[in-house]
Each structure stands twice: as structure tokens, then as C-alpha cells.
Amino acid sequence: MPPVTKRVRENTDTDLKSAQKADSLSPSLLQLLDKRLKEQTDLIATKMEECENRLCDLLAEKIGTLTGQIKQLSDRVEFLEKELGEARGITQRVADLEAKLSHKLSVQENANIACDLRIHGVPFVEGEKLKHIFNTLCFNLNLTPAPTIKDIYRMGKGRNQPQSIVDPVIIVKLDHLRDKAALLRAIGTLRRETQQTLTLQQLGLDSPAPVYVNEQLTKENYLVFREAMKLKKARKLTAVFTRRGVVHVRASQNGEIIVLENMNHLSMIPTCSFRHQEGEQQ
Template sequence: MTEEIHTLTQRVSQLENEVKVVAELKQQVHDLTGKLAAPNTAGGLVDQLKQQVGDLDARLAAKCVAEEDAAVSCTLRWHGVPQAEGENLKTLFNRLCFSLHLTPPPLVRSIYRVRPRQTGQTLVDPIIHIKMEHVREKATLLRAIGAYRRTTKTQLSLQLIGLESPALIYINEQLTKHNYEVFKRAMHLKKHKRLTAVFTRRGDVFVKMIDGVEAHNVRSLHELSELSNNLGGPSRNSSFRD
């Protein structure tokens, strides 16, 4: 009996020690798990923050584009009108509208020349910015210009504003910087007969690859390059070579 009690006592002590070891091991495992989980949690937080920053960047970019579009939505650029001392740009604009049978003329919020620029040895007459009162006023004028071109088969000229000159004048939509770059490249391709038509509508750039087909709304230089390359011919880089 004494021997059995002694044996059982030793076994209990052994079990108690094993329990302590198990408890210690469990605590170590718990601590290690926490340490391993911390980087994962931090990584998850970083990924979450990156996603939030990306979302904010996208929203900010969209807001900037919307504000830029709004800033130019009512504005036109008038090229080709020689600058004269004491000129009255509103009077010249009204003369053009009367020649296009727009009476009364569309409402204008402001009209002014931009700062003149030097091109080589030639001083180019600065363009005229026309800010219409509303986008519908701009659309009315552009429709009248389009109708004049279709009816007369001619472009606008200085004669329409009372000047004795056949020199051409041009009125185009004011574009955002991005869309203007697309427009310039598209006009370059048209000049080299890679496109059959280039025009703008509501500040966007449209191109026609072949006469008689629907125009494409081109939103980037990459998209323009892809459309041009689909026709075959020069490579993407050579397509945009000046």
C-alpha cells in the first residue's frame, strides 16, 4: 500500500508538471500567434488604407475633370480675326451672327482676346475667347455655323464680319488640356489622310476612320493610336511624328 501511494504521488506530481508545461506551451503558442497576427493585421490595415487612398484619388480626379469640363463648357475660341486699335469684339461677334441669320444673337457673358504670342518671326493675332451665357447658346451658334457650311459649301471668312478679305476664320469649342492634345493628334492624322473627319461635340473629340461610318468618341491618345493602327500603315510612333 505504501509503495502504491508513493507511486501515485509521483504520478500526480508528474502530471502536475506536465500540466504546467502544457499551460506554458499554450501561453507561448498564444503569444506567438499574436505576434504572427500583428503583421497580418498591419498588412490588412495598410491594404485598406491603400484602397481608401486609391478611392479618394479616383474621386478627386473625377472631380477635377468635372470642374475642368464645366469651366470650358460654355467657351468658344475664335481664330483668324486681325487685331485692330479700338476694336469692339462684341460688335464683330454680332455681325457674324447676323450673317449666319442668328437674330437676336446668342447671349454672351464675356468676350476678350488672350495675350498675344510670338511664333517665330511672326506676331500671330491672338485668339478671341467667347464665353456664352449658357451651353445652349454655344450649341445654337455651332449649329448655325454648321448649317452655313453645309448650305454654302464654304468656310467662315472675314467678309462675314464686314471686312473686305476672303481670309478664313474659325470658331471652335474650348477644350480641356487633355482633349486638346487628343484633338491636335487627330488633326495630324487627318492631315496625313489616316482619318477622314475630326470634330468636337460638347467638349469631346470625335473622329471618323472612313466616310459613311459612325464617328468614334476618342477619349485618350492611346485610344486614338489604336484606332489609327487598326487601319494599318505607319506604326503608332510614326503616326504622331510631326
């Protein structure tokens, strides 16, 4: 059996030989590993490039499809905008025509009642003679001869009309506008001279109850007049009166006279607070 020292030396020589052998194989092994690694890297790069190309082609196809759809939508939006513009133009023209037609109808309606008067406060009596009552009024106002009457009647006094505790107004249709103006002027003169309102006594009836004679108004103008009078009572308008069937107002004491053609005009008037002067014209 060889000595221990000899065995250790022999083993050491063997290890050194194995290490030298491993060192002699390392470069070729490394080259092989590098080659295999490069092959794998090139393969991965090729696969990734192929994937990128497929993705780019797919995205390009999708973008092309979306571009076509966007172009179609853009054309449709442009068409709809054009149609909308034309529709708005037509709507505006229709609104303008409706406004013109409404104005013409209002003017015509006012012209139809331009010579008409309303008399409030005359009690209804069976068999009454309205023409005689009107002629008595004109006589007491020194309007002789009395204006020619085309028609005179009580408004809404028929068999099918509902009963009311308020006596229906009397409508007087005169031949000429100047006759209506003359009658209203005479009533105004009477009020200024006597400092009293018109009463049933001026109509030949034995009563001191007041009577009111005003211009006949269209339904819309009457509503405007009623709302304007509410504003006057609330001290937001200084004057409210009618002329030729149209409502006129004054917002301030020295302000200009404003013509109200409809309810919208009334809502746009700047109102103010003030104290009424006694005897302000209504």
C-alpha cells in the same frame, strides 16, 4: 668432433621441437590477439558512437535554433505579406479616388466652358471692338437677335504676354449652351450651302482669309484634339470633332463614335488606314 650427418640430424630435431613448441603456443596467442583486437574494436566503436551522439546533439541543437529562426522569419514574412496586401489595397483605393476626383474636376472644368467659343484667324487691331465683330458674324449668319454675351476677349493679350506672329484667339462666353449650338449649326449650314469656309468678310472685315469658330476646350481636351487631328491627317481616323467640350472620334467609316476623355483613351483606339471622303466633318 661428431660427424656431419649426426650434426644435421641434431639440428633437425631442434627445429622440429621449436616448431612443435610454437604450434602449441599459437591458439593462446591467437586468443590474446583476438581479445586485444576485440577490445580495440569495441573501444573504436564506443568512441565513434560517442562522436555520433555528440554530433547528433550538436546538429539537433543547430536545427532547433534554425527552426526557431525560420519560425520567426515565417511570422515576419506573413506579417509583411499582410501589410503589403493592405498597402496595395490602400494604393488601389487612392488611385480610384484620384481617378474619380480627376473625372469630377474634368467634368466641372468642361461645365465651366460649356458655353464658350474660340475664334481663330481674326487679326488684332488696336482699339478693336470684339463685340461688334461678333454681332456682325451673327447678323451674316441670320442669327438675329445675336446671342447674349457674358464676356468676349482675346486670349493672352496682355502687357506681360510674349509677342507672337500669330494673332491670339478670341474667346466668346455665351449665356446658354443652345446659343453656342445654334451658332455652330449656322456656320455648318453656310459651309454646306456655299461650299466655302467662313471668312473675315462674314465678320465685317475686308479680307477673304478663313476664320475658324470652334468650341472652347480644356487644356487636356485640346491636347487630345490636336493629337486626334494628327491621326486623322495620317488617315488613321475617319472623323474628329468636339461636342460639348469633349473630343469625339470615329476609327472607321462605319464605326461607332468614341468619346475621348483623356490621352490614354486615344492611345487605346484601334486605328486604320483609309481614304478621306471630301467634306468630312471636323
